[in-house]
Amino acid sequence: xxxxxxxxxxxxxxxxxxxxxxxxxxxxxxxxxxxxxxxxxxxxxxxxxxxxxxxxxxxxxxxxxxxxxxxxxxxxxxxxxxxxxxxxxxxxxxxxxxxxxxxxxxxxxxxxx
Numbered sequence: 001x002x003x004x005x006x007x008x009x010x011x012x013x014x015x016x017x018x019x020x021x022x023x024x025x026x027x028x029x030x031x032x033x034x035x036x037x038x039x040x041x042x043x044x045x046x047x048x049x050x051x052x053x054x055x056x057x058x059x060x061x062x063x064x065x066x067x068x069x070x071x072x073x074x075x076x077x078x079x080x081x082x083x084x085x086x087x088x089x090x091x092x093x094x095x096x097x098x099x100x101x102x103x104x105x106x107x108x109x110x111x112x113x
Contacts, residue, residue, distance in 0.1 A: 014072035015088070015112035016040050017102060018047070023059035026050055028079040034059050035081055036067075041109025044071055047084040055096035068100040068112065 022037035032054040039046050049069065069085040076083045088100040 012072075013070060015068055016044065016071050016108075017066055017068055017106045017110050017112075018044075018085075018108050020062045020065050020067060021046060023062040025059060026079075026081065028081075030079070033078075034062065036062065036087060038067060038069060038085060038087070039108050040069070040071060040085075041107065044109050047071065048081060049085045049087045050078045050081050050083045051087045051089070051097070051099075053087075053089065053097050053099060055094075056092075056098055065099070066101050066106065066108075068102075 018038040018040040020036055021039045022035075024035050026033040026035045029050060029052075031052050033050045033052045034054060034057065036049045036051055037046050038049060047069070068088045070088065071085050073086050089097040090100060092098055
């Protein structure tokens, strides 16, 4: 476990649900990755992300899938891609990433509570 934080600290991290609307290989990345465009609803819009998820996912199976992302981190340049959100996931036993998502559909842009 890491350092104990307050609820106010948690509230500062803006985690939202969005739907992947575009996914394509990202061969320019240092580690295998997929470029994503995620729709976070009308208030936030469509944001770009790079995710190292190639072990468990192919780009063509990601479109339409809902994922969780941190939308209030500053953008980060990853090779030629400016990643605007941190797409969230968990490591499996081998260290490959599995996407964090909801078990039922949620309106795009809803905040994790």
